[in-house]
Amino acid sequence: MKISEVMSLTGLTKKALNYYEDNGLISPSVSQENNYRDYSEKDVELLTQIATLRRFGLSVKEIKSALESPEALLQVMTEYTSKLARQISEMKKCETVLSSCVNNLKNDKTDIKKVTEEMNVLSKAIEMSEKEREGFMISELERIFPGIYGRVISLCLSSFLTESIDSKEKEEAWMNLVKVLDNIPNLTIPDELRHNIDIDEEEWKIVQSKIAENLKNDNYIEEREAKSINEMMLLDLSEEQQRGFERFCTYIISDGNIEIIGKTLEAVDNCLSILSLKYKQSKEAQLKNDEEFQKKYEEEGFGVEPSVPLTIVHKEAMNFIGVHYTKYISKKDFPKFVREVYDRTLKISNIVEKGKIYGFAGVDSLGKDIVPQSIFSFVFAVQVLDIKTVPNDMISFTMPKHEYIFYKHVGNMNDLQRSINEVFMYDLKGNNYEMDLLPSFNIFSSDISDGCESSEVEIYFPVSRIVDNIEQ
Incomplete structure (x- = not known):
């Protein structure tokens, strides 16, 4: 079976298929003539299982264990069931509060104070629910692009992909974003680092959680003050977190990787402008700053020395x-x-x-x-x-x-x-x-x-x- 057919059947990206093969989860036959992969029905079955488990938030290391051990799979299913139960409980609370507000509003003797108090509870419940969904695009990118590529992309875009996909335009932009990312060349990871990628999973989660914390404290939209994209990428990390971040960065400093990442960010520019108001505003601010600098440069004349002599x-x-x-x-x-x-x-x-x-x-x-x-x-x-x-x-x-x-x-x-x-x-x-x-x-x-x-x-x-x- 060709890779295009497997992608269609499993919903996985090319990069995901390559990653799972590199990590020994599947072993398609390889043609000696053209190096094309031929996937068996067993490969497709395994990939379907892997894709399902990834939706439950498992790392590749955890998936390996789950596929080999019914006990490990049972634990994962139990934890996910508990998570769903909590979400359902929250939604039921929202429904109960909203129904109560509706009934009170139908009553001519409605106590406005009571209704507003109930609405306040509902507002907080809905806000909590929204927060659970605000990281959807980032977590989804890490799921469909497993390994270091997904983590690099999520790091680069985590400042911006915080909104929900709530329009047809955003839905199309999201699909285009995934398509573009899947066709970008793979990053080159040195052999001596490959076996450490899963080991460093916990370090990466720590850095990622810190980034998320920074974003929650970012009052950019409220201030309506334009920050440049470079300013927004600065991370307020502790020394220990910086060491973890630096360790993560060792995977991407190989020759050619920085250029690939740069071209990737250029390629997804239009998609990001649709998916993220923050990105659109920061991009406009960057362009404005560049225009002001260019204007000053032209007004003073090319080659004229700045305010203090050089x-x-x-x-x-x-x-x-x-x-x-x-x-x-x-x-x-x-x-x-x-x-x-x-x-x-x-x-x-x-x-x-x-x-x-x-x-x-x-x-x-x-x-x-x-x-x-x-x-x-x-x-x-x-x-x-x-x-x-x-x-x-x-x-x-x-x-x-x-x-x-x-x-x-x-x-x-x-x-x-x-x-x-x-x-x-x-x-x-x-x-x-x-x-x-x-x-x-x-x-x-x-x-x-x-x-x-x-x-x-x-x-x-x-x-x-x-x-x-x-x-x-």
Whole structure:
């Protein structure tokens, strides 16, 4: 039986079929001539069972156990029956309250206060019921796209797919979304990580629950304040949750995966605009911000330097000793980490300029032997005359001599990103330069304070002079 027939019979996606085969739940025969799969009736029977169990919320690991053990299946059915019973009970409560309100309204001597009290109870009951359905699209994506692909998609879209499918237009958009996702190329997962995917199921659930919690606390719609898509993707995670999130991200940093995810998000843009008011509004806000930036850019003239003059400076080779943080740090929290690193480096005797702390971005280009690959990666360090002894909990490295765009930020830390953005107003190409791959860095004063409105931060972006290749 061909894959298209199996998809039609079972309602499963191509990615789901491939995933269940990779995990040993089915074993279709493979043609040596064209590598096509031929599914047997037994395969279809198993896939139907798997699809049914997935609807009960089982992971692939749990499905394997359920298919092999009647006792495990009995436990799953018992738990799901209890869940349904609770839902039915809630709906009956809604029906009872609503019937009571209707009867009271038919009575000429209706007590309005009593009716409103009953309606309040009904409102809360309905709200509870709606909350149970608000995560439908995300949970459904994880069900129909099992494994790491479904989790990546749900992570990327969880900020937006929180509404119910309550119109024909949304129904069509949802079907198109699933169709597009099923035809995107598969992510490449390194062999050494494949056996850990199910083991990390619990870690993923913890991260996912935190994301859901963040969304519930998101008052975006109520405020009517447009946040950009990038701002909405920031996660307020604890250090432990960040480690779990980082572990999850190790599955998607293989070559080509980031590009696939980027193209996936582009492909589902129209569907998301229909399925999510939040996505539509944030997209409009992003476009507005881009237009305002472009307008400012054009008004000031291409190549005109921003409000604070930019210059190209040369730096000789520099030696550093510092601390590598593998967790997300917002710019407003930089002062705290600057002071912490300063205190930890007080005993270092050969610091070049005391009171100056360097903060590095793009640290992966320092090399994996110095800074291990990490999703969250920040280095705060002091410049030293030479590297002799390095404290056990610190790292050391040397930056080669190089040229940088130099810019000084004056203001509070919340506006630091705005100053960094102004660097890109500089006409590099027109001045015969281009950005380089070395890490950029900022220089902070060790006495920087939280919320200070007049903080000074030196910003350096690595550049290389363009050498014209003239034909002789």
